[in-house]
């Protein structure tokens with residue numbers, strides 16, 4: 001397969017599961033022309049590691065936020081810290097490309113939905129104050145998510161691992177968002193996701209792996225890795241019946257447009 005420069009817009013390379021072989025993974029990414037990787041932080045006590053990691057590698061790009069899955073751990077003072085941290089980083093060489101990962105998760109029933117809405121809303125406001133886009137995690141909460149974004153406004157960003165309806169997709173696109181597609185596309189049986197990718201204009205799609213979660217078909221059951229992004233590219237090119245080079249170029253341009261690269 002001929003390779004083309006591609007961007008993984010969502011990868012948790014800071015997670016401990018990569019501690020033993022992170023440099024080898026980054027080398028494999030270089031060999032596979034995965035030139036840029038966005039690493040969204042998930043909770044306040046994990047930020048220092050994510051910040052350090054992104055500062056150490058030019059191909060890694062930092063997003064900073066409080067993930068809804070860890071809602072129990074988040075405290076109001078973490079929102080103040082988020083604002084402060086972005087202000088601090090803006091004074092250094094290191095760029096924050098987005099506020100994220102933020103959002104709503106109603107799939108996991110034990111998570112406090114009211115608290116999630118408060119943290120999501122407040123992080124959207126912080127993103128706006130810093131003129132930053134957002135990286136959004138959403139499961140089973142698209143209507144609330146769209147209503148909140150509608151109320152707060154902002155400069156768009158990425159709906160990561162998009163899994164809503166085509167109507168939701170059009171709403172997000174109207175609100176200035178790109179939609180992230182990953183390893184699910186490589187599964188023959190993922191008809192719904194493949195159909196969505198077919199219907200959504202390529203100008204609104206970005207590639208992602210969501211590693212270490214949600215792997216591609218060929219590596220099913222194992223740790224996902226950003227080095228597998230070419231397989232997502234290939235699956236999307238098949239769905240779109242377009243060349244690899246066109247899909248690579250367009251999705252990479254989309255990622256740069258959506259985020260503060």
Ligand SMILES: [Zn+2]
Nearest residue numbers: 010012101210
């Ligand atoms: Zn994530």
